[in-house]
Amino acid sequence: MQNKYNVTYVFFGFLFLLIGYLVWMMARQMIGPIIFGLVLAGVFNPLKNKIISKWKVTNYTSSILTTLIITLLVLIPLIFLALALSKEAVSLYQRIVSALAHHEVDNFLFGQGAVADLIRSFSQMSGMDIDMDQVKTAVLNALKGASGTVISSINSIMGNIITFIFDLAIMMIVVFGIFIEGKHLKNYIFDLSPLPSDQEQKILEKFNQMNYVTLVCNGVGGVIQGVLAGIALWFTGFESIVLWTVVMVFLAFVPLVGISIVTIPASLYLVLTGDTGAGVGLFIFTSLVGLIVENWFKPKFIGDRIKINSTFVLLTIIGGMGVFGMGGIFYGPIIGILFLTVVEIYHDQYNFVVE
Template sequence: MNRGQSFLLLLMGSVALLTLFVILPFVEYVIAAAILAFVLYPFHRRLSRWLRARVSKRFGQMLSALTLIFSAIVAVILPLAYISWVFVRDLTAIAAGDTAINVAAIEAEIAALTGQDPEVADLLQTAGELLVEVLFGGFSGVVTTGLRASVGLSLALFLLYYTLIDGPAFVRWIRDTSPLPPDVTADLVDRIDAMTRGVVIGHISVSLLQAVIAGLGLWVAGIPNVVFWTFVMAVLALLPLIGAFFVWGPAAAYLVIIDQVTAGIFLAVYGVAVIAMVDNYARPLVIDQRAHLNPGIILLGVFGGIYSVGFTGLFVGPIVIGVLAATLETFREDYDAI
């Protein structure tokens, strides 16, 4: 390596670090835009092809991208924004000691069964305070997070537009500039594509579906703070078979404790007959079998991602681990003999 190449590598590394420093405050929104573009691109390709037959090529691409962005805002971003707002509202209320749960009935039932005098309200408040501290850095961080989310969301929408328009050219550039042999680069890109689709469209979409169905059951049964518990189940549902049960099971028992036996029995039957069946049948049907990731690894990625980059870590963490797995698998198959 000569001096010119060494200097160029040093310059590239320095600029890369500076770029990371610049985008770091909004890195979760950059990644969110990339993930959403990844999911929407197959629709963009078909829609833009249909529009190009009627208008110019460039205008067809622009119109397709804008149509999909508007659809994503209505179908994804607005519901997520509402769910996030309700989740934050209920979480801060729990952390402040204000909850709609009938804590007195729970404490009385536990005292009757064990002879102990538990402080369930204090435990709930402590858990709420801990979650607020971990997710937002305390109560003061909630407002700051909201303001940054507004700016980040606007940035993500702009990035989504340009990623849909120029994404294929960027992928071609990566293929062309990769120092790996073309066949190894193609194999790695295909593995990453399969792994990402398996994680985003498979594990996480099934978990979100299960959480929504379970949340509907909680709402019908009359459980308070339904949106909050639905969000919790969306994370726990990444654990097959038993994940969402950690919420709807105790919720059914809670209803029985407060003398709403019919609602409690309904929720228990609904959980076994409907919620559990979504996991048993939807997961094998939806998950791409090429994404061989253990559910425990995915759960680790979810919690680590949420802790590291916020809400979008729900998707980012498992994808990062999936990309690592794809890279290791490519290395094993293409360079194992070296």
């Protein structure tokens, strides 16, 4: 009898691995839309519940309405934004090159300016032979590669419009499915898990809280910073405002550095090209916007939902982008907080010492 049970366990183990592998092979092309659909469903689930309680409608009707709201607020603007970006990204590299070719900027970076002197001092201290012409060529090649990546990414999205629409459709199907069958799916997964229900619920709550913080709180804060900084860039005479605004919205998700990656070089460029007032004004305005959003708006918005170290978030974003691309801005912190939650549960419940 024992041998029979052992054979059964081996058979079901093999069968489980085989089916799991086949499921992964079928789902791996859709894993991005599926994950992002789960994230959106977790973020907008409170809205769906509020519609049910306020308008006294069924769960099915509320799920349809919430899915339509997500489509109107998130997906349709993304399509129009991608179209606008594809136009501006084409001339991005040439505009950056022309800015670097400006005499004062070129001298500051590669001639007799502060940055060039700093590079030469490092060359003397380290004993390395650094050719400034080679440095300039390397910078231009890096910019060309970065702008080429932006252009190819946007063009791949718009060029393969069928795949783009398919991914959006999968995402919304996942969102709608979670709205309709979320409770049953939750109970099913909880039954499969060997963890106690309270610990499973804690992991789910942390997942939803981090979704809210990442998408809603950081998203709104990023839009505020990006749009205001974009308006400031437009007032000071910069071009490709839509592109730079979108870049700054995404950069605002990254703690510690944020939009300063764009605004500080832009301010310095204005100062070097003789527009000192505009450069100083741009720097002060964007710095105040960043400080107010990061130190007042976001803490008020987030409240007591979740507390996490900024350096840890930065590392999870960098690691997430290395694995998932731009989606890592969202996936990285979520994976990070789930890891911390599991470690916390282990320390609280299972970290015993064997004497």
